[in-house]
Amino acid sequence: MGILENKFQDNVIVASMDKLLGWARSTSPWYFQFGLACCAIEMMASAASRHDLERIGMMPRSSPRQADVMIVAGTVTMKMALRVKKLYEQMADPKYVISMGSCATSGGPYWQHGYHVLKGVDLVVPVDVYVPGCPPRPEALIEGLLKLQEKIQTERPLTRKSV
Amino acid sequence: MNTAEIKAAIMDQFPGSVLESEDLGESQVELKADQWFEIATFIKENPNLSFDQLECITGIDLGEEASLQTRYNFHSMEHRHKIEILISHDRKEPKVASIEKIWRIGDWFERETYDMFGIVYEGHSDLRRILCPDDWEGWPLRKDYEGQELYHGIVIPKMKEEDGWE
Numbered sequence: 001m002g003i004l005e006n007k008f009q010d011n012v013i014v015a016s017m018d019k020l021l022g023w024a025r026s027t028s029p030w031y032f033q034f035g036l037a038c039c040a041i042e043m044m045a046s047a048a049s050r051h052d053l054e055r056i057g058m059m060p061r062s063s064p065r066q067a068d069v070m071i072v073a074g075t076v077t078m079k080m081a082l083r084v085k086k087l088y089e090q091m092a093d094p095k096y097v098i099s100m101g102s103c104a105t106s107g108g109p110y111w112q113h114g115y116h117v118l119k120g121v122d123l124v125v126p127v128d129v130y131v132p133g134c135p136p137r138p139e140a141l142i143e144g145l146l147k148l149q150e151k152i153q154t155e156r157p158l159t160r161k162s163v
Numbered sequence: 164m165n166t167a168e169i170k171a172a173i174m175d176q177f178p179g180s181v182l183e184s185e186d187l188g189e190s191q192v193e194l195k196a197d198q199w200f201e202i203a204t205f206i207k208e209n210p211n212l213s214f215d216q217l218e219c220i221t222g223i224d225l226g227e228e229a230s231l232q233t234r235y236n237f238h239s240m241e242h243r244h245k246i247e248i249l250i251s252h253d254r255k256e257p258k259v260a261s262i263e264k265i266w267r268i269g270d271w272f273e274r275e276t277y278d279m280f281g282i283v284y285e286g287h288s289d290l291r292r293i294l295c296p297d298d299w300e301g302w303p304l305r306k307d308y309e310g311q312e313l314y315h316g317i318v319i320p321k322m323k324e325e326d327g328w329e
Contacts, residue, residue, distance in 0.1 A: 078296065078299075081317060124317060
């Protein structure tokens with residue numbers, strides 16, 4: 001993909017190719033399997049048999065090199081923030097981030113006195129979808145993942161970006 | 164043995180090491196810091212005391228004008244008695260002998276108390292922070308702790324009680 005990306009002018013062939021690639025990308029976003037706090041339990045529940053994330057093409061990968069989506073599930077401490085950033089940088093493009101739960105989004109219950117808590121993971125990595133809740137139920141997370149899939153589908157990977 | 168008997172046993176062996184304090188709770192004994200390592204060895208190895216279990220080490224900040232304190236909770240499996248030992252430290256230079264070599268679990272307990280209060284345990288084999296990152300500034304559980312503003316370029320916003328976001 002790398003050499004073809006953002007190279008072509010908009011036309012019929014590129015448009016339909018873009019659509020195909022968008023469909024392919026959006027229906028198999030493998031997520032990076034790591035949890036930071038109690039939200040990870042809900043993430044595991046989403047992946048397990050009752051909610052079954054593999055229905056929507058999502059499968060956990062234990063290596064950032066093989067993952068497309070990073071689900072930041074839980075409280076990000078300052079110590080972990082540097083590591084989250086490093087893991088994000090190790091992921092291959094295209095990559096997406098979901099901020100799961102109020103801790104990852106804004107610091108949550110630690111927003112006032114938690115001297116050690118990062119006040120929102122968007123301070124270190126760009127976030128695509130925020131899922132509210134403390135922790136969000138698996139249904140909420142799946143809603144967020146479907147929103148992300150919609151977002152991936154609207155992307156035009158081959159088309160040259162207008163300057 | 165009850166607390167008074169344990170206290171008497173320590174006083175017999177180490178005269179002048181027990182501080183008389185009025186506001187102590189049940190099963191608490193306050194000690195001077197200077198002979199702490201010898202007293203700790205004694206209460207473990209004396210067959211009548213035999214405190215073989217160190218349950219917890221806690222740090223306490225008694226206020227910005229007052230001292231810091233370390234509290235040790237001991238329990239004896241053999242005699243089923245327990246005691247809490249209090250040792251106060253000077254706020255400017257808090258230090259006390261490490262008991263890591265007597266009770267192995269003291270290693271991490273002392274590192275945690277060092278991490279949160281900055282109390283130095285002299286003789287500890289590996290005294291460094293255990294929870295906070297190694298390059299963290301300040302001692303978070305002290306009453307006069309001011310959180311740092313930046314950590315590796317990440318802004319840490321501060322909230323005052325009434326003023327709102329700074």
